[in-house]
Amino acid sequence: MNMENTKVPNGWELKRLGEIISRSQYGTSCNPTIEGNIPILRMNNINGGKILIKSLKYVNLPYDEIEKIKLKKGDILFNRTNSYDLVGKAAIFNNDRDFVFASYLVRFQIKRNKAYPEYINYFMNMDSAQLQLKSFATMGVSQANINQTTVKNHFLIPLPPLLEQKKIVEILSTWDLAIERTERLVERKKEFFNQIIDSLFNKNCSSWQKSTLSQIAKITMGQSPSSKYYNSEQKGLPLIQGNADIINRKTSPKLWTESITKSCEFGDIVMTVRAPAGVIAQSSHNACLGRGVCAIKATEIEHNFLYYTLLNYEKQCTKLEQGSTFKSINSKEIKQLVIKYPKGKENQNKIASLLSALDNEIRFLEQELIKLKQQKKGLLQKLLSGEVRVKP
Secondary structure, eight states: OOOTTOOOOTTOEEEEHHHHEEEEEEOBOOOOBSOOSEEEEOGGGEETTEEOOOSOEEEOOOHHHHHHHOOOTTOEEEEOEEOTTTTTOEEEOOOSSOOEEBTTEEEEEEOTTTOOHHHHHHHHTSHHHHHHHHTTOEEOSSOEEOOHHHHHHHOEEEEOOHHHHHHHHHHHHHHHHHHHHHHHHHHHHHHHHHHHHHIIIIISOTTSEEEEHHHHEEEEEOOOOOGGGEESSOOSEEEEOSGGGEETTEEOOSEEESSOSEEEOTTOEEEEEBSSEEEEEEOSSOEEEOTTEEEEEESSSOHHHHHHHHHHTHHHHHHTOBOSSSOBOOHHHHHTOEEEEOSSHHHHHHHHHHHHHHHHHHHHHHHHHHHHHHHHHHHHHHHHHTSSOOOO
């Protein structure tokens, strides 16, 4: 991607990354373990321009080596080697704890008299900047590689004056804060929801009745129509084929078909039966069922209660997976799944209503989170391109 002729707003400068960094450095090549004298950051700790302190591993390094590659606040970590989809990802380090970083990451230290590290991090995570970075990648046998010298010499950044950078960072930080708060709230709500489900279905159900799934529900195993009948023009019925057609526990098909083999109705429970098996969702459509799913409709118990019961059974269903290439659950195993339920649909409905209310809260917050991220993305584009100017 050629940005040499990129026009910048009045008062801005087009700078190469190498002009605004004081230092670049590869991380350590030591093999990470669950034990060691210092934690190491890896690619899985980089997401959305941020460092995630999770799934940590450690390395054993002498003190002088640690001092050489210990991260400092404001360092930008850049992923130089990965799959093409992930290579070029960047994040800013702002943690008080001591960390080192892996060899397939590069750290860039920004000259503070030239740019704010937070501004550079925002820019490097823009879609257009990611495309620019990926254009530098060379493909190896199984991975893409970006040479840090190439990045320093050819990655171009439109830079406003420092005071304008600061104001832009302050504006975008308010969106980051709102996003982080909403993410934490979603996680807390999900934890509470899972605790309620565990309490209801695993701890307080000793007096409940038991039946196999086939005794209390109609089960329809999917059967894929010929691919020659697939279309993306929404002709016929939506085609639900597997986990790829499920988003946030709702069916979200990408293809349609006019050749209907097996079908489900709006509101039916959909379970994936292969790769991965046991994922539960609700159908948002009257749809055609491919071989990767089955549909379940309660007949003898309250339908929504059965939906939340099956959510509780997701882990158990996963344990039933068989095969090495396409993990699957067969029809017999699904039919013999033991379902516990209280006597009377009124009691079942009370439980389902409670869980539905909690579930709806989570979905509302998730939608708010999507909106906040979309707003930030639009604002990011306008502010960092100079389409919208801010006064320091």
